[in-house]
Amino acid sequence: MTRTQKTVFILVALIALVLGLTINKVLSGKGQGDPTALIDAGIILLPQSRNLPDVTMTDQDGKPVTVNELKGKWSLLFFGYTFCPDICPTTLAQLRQIKSELPPEAVDKLQIVLVSVDPNRDTPKQLKQYLGYFDPQFIGLTASSVEDIQKLANAVSIPFIPADTSKPNYTVDHSGNLAVIGPDGTQRGFIRAPLNNVKLVAQLPVMLNRK
Template identity: 90%
Template sequence: MTRTQKTVFILVALIALILGLTVNKVLSGKNQGDPTALIDAGIILLPQSRSLPDVTMTNQDGQPVTINELKGKWSLLFFGYTFCPDICPTTLAQLRQIKSELPPEAVDKLQIVLVSVDPNRDTPKQLKQYLGYFDPQFVGLTPKSTDELQKVANAVSIPFIPADTSKPNYTVDHSGNLAVIGPDGTQRGFIRAPLNNAKLVAQLPVMVKNN
């Protein structure tokens, strides 16, 4: 083989390699879904997952649940409370509607979790009764104290302002965003409020399948 032939052979091999990598990247991108479509639906995935603190809460059945052991499914954590006058019932109703329109294979991989920002009033019994109005399969968690709640809220960057519980009929200021927890028990991202039902119905199956 002459020097010219060797040069041509190397160039052809390099071009083939570059084309192969490019095609693989394109195909991989297709498998992962369209990041722009996810963002347009309000789904913001983190470049790196975040570990959750070792905090134990009590669910609506009175059973202990360690927050960093939410594994096996994708969990959408909504920080709210049962005495909330507006954003909580609206958001839970939207999540019920979104769930009802998702394909069964996506529903099987998802769980909706209400983390109470009002441990003073949200007993397990109160949570169970309240969530039953929306979907009995929704999970409710109440912390032992506001301090433990603050650890979890800080870890997932979902803000709330502890209420003055000495006032009658007090309200709690909190975010409407959802924290997205992956099946490995780490935070993978957020879903921005207000929720867009149609776009989330289209993109949640993509998220739980490909990420």
Template identity: 80%
Template sequence: MTRTQKTVFILVALLALIMGLVFNSLMSSKNQGNNTALIDAGIILLPQSRHLPAVKMTNQDGQPVLMNELKDKWSLLFFGYTFCPDICPTTLSQLRQIKSELPKEVQDKLQIVLVSVDPNRDTPQQLKQYLGYFDPQFVGLTPGSVQALQTLASAVSIPFIPADTSKPNYTVDHSGNLALIGPDGTQRGFIRAPFNNQKMIAQLPGLVERP
């Protein structure tokens, strides 16, 4: 290789390096901008996805569901209960509104899941009737025991306080946040309450396009 060829080779290598650095910088800025918009909408993505435990639930149709097999769609898990006096009907109404304003192709990739924190009263039949008031396509899940529920809640970092079921008309303290589950069945993040409908509607289409 002549000196001239070496010089040209070095210049080409330097140019490729500079272009690569510029490209990476642009992509990093773009991703940072996307993440900033997600955070502004209350959508917090985990740096590393979490596997869900193989906790067995029963859905509103009486069918068994393993939580670590909740796949193929993006799932928004809301931990609540049908006898909840305030936060649950408000949250489910918001989620119904948000879903209704999303494009049809986005709706098809998304499911809203109510995980009951009140297995004592929330039978599959009760869940089905209750969710029918909001959206018949919403999924309701009830655990076989409070212990199974605690295992799942701890795994996705959505807290609740088991109720004293001996008291009449008892209530259950729980979080209003959502656990965000990807189509591979792993937890990808959270959606913080209170929700901003328009910001979530703007960000969810891009989110569900992720693998």
């Protein structure tokens, strides 16, 4: 092999190596999705996950649930209440619609959780009846004290203003954002309100494929 042939051989090998690394990087990136597309869909992922506080709540079946043990699936936490006149029924209806349009493998990885910001009125029975209007598989959580709910809401940076329960037909000021909890039980990010159904149907499966 002449010197020229050796030079050509080395250059071809180097080009092949660079192309291989580039293709591998592109393919690896595809598994994580396009960050711009996720953000455009309202999905904001945290650079570092957050642990949830050790707060025990009660689900719609009257069973205790420790929120820092929400593991095994991705959870979307929505802080609302059953007597909410507008944002809550709208958001839950959107989540029902989004879920119905996701592929089955994505649905299997996801659970929707309504965390009540109105424990004074939202008993487990009330939560179960209310969520049944949207999707019986939606989970409802309430607590004996508003302080426990605030502890969770503040930990995931979705605070609310406790209501003056002495007033008749009171309302509760709260956010429409969703907290994203990973299958490891830590907060991974947020989904901004208002929800964009079309974009979320396209991008949620990408998020759900993350580890």
